[in-house]
Amino acid sequence: MEAQDHILIVDDDAEIRSLLGDYLRKNGYRATVAADGKAMRTALARGKVDLIVLDLMLPGEDGLTLCRDLRAKSDTPVIMLTARGEETDRIVGLEMGADDYLGKPFSPRELLARIKSVLRRYRSLPRSLRADDARTIAFAGWRLDVAARHLVSPEGVVTSLSGAEFQLLKIFLSHPNHVLSRDQLMVLAKGREADPTDRTIDIQVSRLRNRLGDDPADPKIIKTVRGEGYVLAAAVELDA
DSSP states (O other): OOOOOEEEEEOSOHHHHHHHHHHHHHTTOEEEEESSHHHHHHHHHHSOOSEEEEESSOSSSOHHHHHHHHHHHOOOOEEEEESOOOHHHHHHHHHTTOSEEEESSOOHHHHHHHHHHHHHHHHTSOOOOOGGGOSEEEETTEEEETTTTEEEOTTOOEEEOOHHHHHHHHHHHHSTTOOBOHHHHHHHHTSSOOOTTOOHHHHHHHHHHHHHTOOTTSOSSEEEETTTEEEEOSOEEEEO
């Protein structure tokens, strides 16, 4: 028998916790509820959680702080809830690492559809190396210092990286020799809503190639796979 997906609901409204918990259980999920960040951490320590539904406005630590802390330790999908409707709140939530965003009031059916979509998208991503655990990552003669966030060239020249460049390079290094679509790259970056028509990723790849001295007309490290995306064509070695 296939194991049930485990959903953790973190909301300070007892009525919402009860409603969502009951609804998800009736639809084949295992559901755990928590009223605040402390209870959330307790629930996470007890066992595997497949997705977290996290309210933005919580007593004590708010949802943005909790989401940021989660992202530093885990890639568990997060759907953020909020009573606010302002676009800035949605953008900040996504920049903190949320995978999706749902404004209150909403129907349990809509949340269920979002949960299914996020889990499906998350599980379509390729398996990654544990680059987050490495101090340095070597590839194609280059070395990325993860703590210092800079590159060291084959000649020993140190190059600083912007936050976006560092994040994108780590994504490629976590999935070497695996073609990543623009949509997958943006989902992995978790810095925005995934939009396959968005060409921003092309600009970021171009800048990263420039840092690596990768000829845009004939790149050897980050190659373009026409109609599919990009691939880091190099062996990767992690040094913990």
